[in-house]
Structures are given as C-alpha cells and as structure tokens.
Amino acid sequence: MIKGLKNICNANVFEEIFNNYAKDVKRFIFFKTKDTNLTEDIVQDTFVKLWEECKNASYDTIKNFLFTIANNLFLNIVKHNKVIDKHQKGFVRENSNESPEFIFLENEFYEKLENAIASLSEKQREVFLMSRIEKKKYKEIAAQLNISVKAVEKRMHAALIALKEKIEFI
C-alpha cells in the first residue's frame, strides 16, 4: 500500500504539525473555555493523543482531526464538571485563574481586533508587535529601529487610537 509522503508517526512531521496547528487549536479551545490553564492542558493532551493515534490520522485532514480531538477533550471536561457540580452543590468553586477580563471577551470582538491589527500602518504595526508580542521595552524598540523613544511612544499611541477606531467602525 502506498502511504502518504507525510507519516505523522515521524517525529519531524509531528513537530511540523505542532508548529503549524498548535496556535489554531489553542485559539479554538480558548474561546470555548476562556481559561488559559484549561486551554493549555487541552492543547497538550490533543497533541499527545495525536501522537498515540498517529497511525490512524491522515496528513491531509489533520486540522479537522486535531479540532475533533480537542473538542472531545473539552466536552469531556464539561461533562466531568457537571458531575462535580452535582456532588458539590452549594459549594462555591472559585476559579481564580480565570481572568475576569477574559470572560467578557467574545470571539467576534477578537476577530475585529485581529483585522484591525492587520490593517494598521506598517510603522504602527511594527511597533505594536515588537512591544506586545516580543515584549520589548520602548527603549529597546527605539534602539532597534534607530528612532527616539518618544517617536516609538507616538507610534504606539497612534496605533492604539487607530485600533479603537477601527474596531468601532468594522
């Protein structure tokens, strides 16, 4: 039998799949759970499961396969929590790991934000991403771009105004 060129049981292919899809799975689950810890667990277990099932998975439909595993893991946890709630009635469970700001954030708003970030001007986006994703200080960004700190701050300020307006407008 001719197998696909991409054998998922191969460690390199497995890592490639992880690098290509981990973020998608993370995002998919995050908007279901709104809980970073739970999301992390489910993402990890999804890929562990993929490794175990690597012989049954096909490279061409891998994204669907991953999302199905992740969704099942999520549903199992929901089911499990319902059982726990039933047995611990009256007992208030506080989940302090869940940041309150996250709860109100909808997928829809997030998509708008992503579009807004994509439509920032090149200069604004560069500063925005360096600051927020690469976690660089304004001073470091200034040194790297060879502009003043004030100029970096101005771009960031303008980027935030642009984002707010774009989100309201979209």
Place this chain on the structure above:
Amino acid sequence: MAEKTTFNDTYLAKWIAGDITDAQLKELVSDNDYKAYKKLQSGVQVFDYLEAPSETTLAAVKHKIALKKYTVKKSKKVRPLFAKSMIAIAASIALFFSINTFLKFNDVSFESDFGEMKTVTLLDKSEVILNAKSTLSYNKKDWENKRDVNLQGEAYFKVQKGSTFNVITDNGTISVLGTQFNVNSQKDFFEVICYEGKVMVVHNTNEYILTPTKSVRILNGIKTEETLKITSKKPDWILGESNFRSVPLKLVISALEKQFGVTILGNSIDTSIVFTGSFDNKNLDIALASVFKTTNIKYQIKNSTIILSK
C-alpha cells in the same frame, strides 16, 4: 505647554506599558473611550496569549508522551496469547522505538525520599539540592544543546555560567544564565526566590524577572511579588529548617508529610488558614508542636499517622 502636547500623543503608549494607571487614563479620555480602551487592552492580552510562541507547550507534550512510554512498557507484560499478539507486539515495539528516537531515550532522573535531602551535580558542574520528596530529571543526550531540567517539588539551584539553563515545572519555566535560586513547585503553589544573579520566571503567559532577594509566588492562581529580608545565599531548608511565610496550612501539612514520611489526617480542620513560621526537619515531636500548638490545633500520634482535631 510643549511637554503637555507631547504627553498628549503618547499617554496611551505609557498606559498600555503600565507607566500610567487606569485612574490617570480615566482623567484623560471620555468615559466611553475609557471603556473602549479597557476592552481593547483585554483583547490585546488575549492576542499576546494566543500569539505567544508555543515551545513550552511542545516541551510539555514531549514530556507527557515520555511518561506514557512507561505505561506502554508496562502493558507489554500482560500480553494476550492470540495470533494477533505478534502484530500487537511488533506494533508496540515499533511504537516504542519511534517514541525512543523521538525522545532520545536518555532521561536521567533523581528522586529524594521522605525526609531526604539529595545533592545532584549536573554534567556542567551545576549543583542542585533536592528537598524531601522531589524529583529532578533531564535528558543526557540533549544536554549539550540545551540545559533543560524538569522539577517536581522543591529544589535549590546553583547554576554554572553558560548557555540558558531552564527549569521546567508543571507551574511554569524558570530561565537563567548562571546564578543561585530556589524553586518550590507544588500543586496550587509555585514560588521562585532569587539569591544571586538574574532569574526569569514564565508562568502561563506572564514573565517575571527576579534579582537577588526578589521572589514571585503564585498561590491558587494569584500572584504576589515580594522583596525578602534574606541575608544568607541559601534557603533555610538546606540548614534543616522548613520555613513558611504566609502560606495555607495545607502546604505546611504536606511539607510535614514529606519531611517525616507520615500521614496527617484532619477533615475537621480548616487547612486554608494562613501560617507563618518554621519547623525543625529532624524531630517530629518538636515540628508538630511548633506548627499545631501555635495554630491551636490538637493532634494525636498513632504510629505514622497523625490525627488532627479542634
């Protein structure tokens, strides 16, 4: 005046970086805009989180697969006597080897027992002292490329200068270049104290940089950063004393169990009360007295079980 104009076109940058507070921002913009910026801020936080690199997740996935490897090995012991078993054995051997090549099969692990303190010298002459009931493991083959160790429990590290040294725990990852620090990683509790040099702690998506005497602690998901009054370069437990600084009693109980290899029972006791103090690691009677006398809890010793009551 000129200064005010420049501040006018940078204050949002200062606010998102945490240089000016929410209250100050509220003064500068309308109520609606303030709400919009707060929502934008939480959106940006989610963006940070979702776009953050997933190397630690991949490491955790590999770690979990490695743990499962042992269950694969175990299950081979009970093999059914069916004709299909040959295929099953062949398949599991194939899986076993592929996992081995994947994980390079070179895991070295050290475990300290109840009440035991264990000193481990790593390949680069870095020194690790494990507190009671703690586990340290690393991959011998990968060591040349990356200095990564896995830790469960508590340990004090004295790291030789060199490439980045990572301590991976269930609670987060600690990265250093060469320094001295203490890590305590338990269920629901995570604390890192820096004694020398600079230590970076990553917990979920948050990063903390610690300099000497600084500590970060995550208790039930709540973070506190503190500057400690410490003069020694080593934690107290190395000198035979377990020290606690406002932690829930259940952590102290778990530490007693680990130090003395006893079981402590106390369903009627509120173990979430906060305890500050220490106990001696050598003498169980003195240790029990110093913890429970001060918290007004009665205790009975029956063999290696201690029963608590109000």
